Amino acid sequence: MEKGDKEIRTSYLTSIDVWFAAMKSFTVLSLLESLAVLALIKRSRAMTKNAERAANEFERCTFESEAYRLNRLYHRVDSISRFSSPVVFIAFFVYYVLFIAQGSENCVEI
Known part of the structure; x- marks a missing residue:
């Protein structure tokens, strides 16, 4: 934020600071969720490959059940984040527009 050649500095939190934060x-949360899902996918595929190379039936069943569990887990994490991320963003946006950007003093009281 600049005004002409001079930079405007404030010692307090502004609404644009809240928005950027x-x-x-x-x-960052979206990136972390993506990395977690990708790690689970990679582990699930590794378990499937280990199941193909298993020495006996018990080992193969163990690897397959672990791959199935990981598969369900990353699908669940992905579907939860696909729903919750937009809902949380919309809730923050409404809060931001109604209270923070308007400069209302009511929401800051503790």
Whole structure:
């Protein structure tokens, strides 16, 4: 934020600071969720490959059940985040527009 050649500095939190912090948080959380899902997919595929090379039937069943569990887990994590991420963002956006961007003093009282 600049005004002419002079930079405007404030010693307090402005509404644009809150917006940028929230957007950075949403970005980092989305990245972490993606990395977690990708790690679970990789482990699930590794378990499937181990099941193909298993020495006996018990080992093969163990690897297959672990691959199935991981498969269900990453699908569940992905579907939960696909629903919750937009809902949380919309809730934050409504809160931001109604209270923070308007400069209402009511939401800041502790």
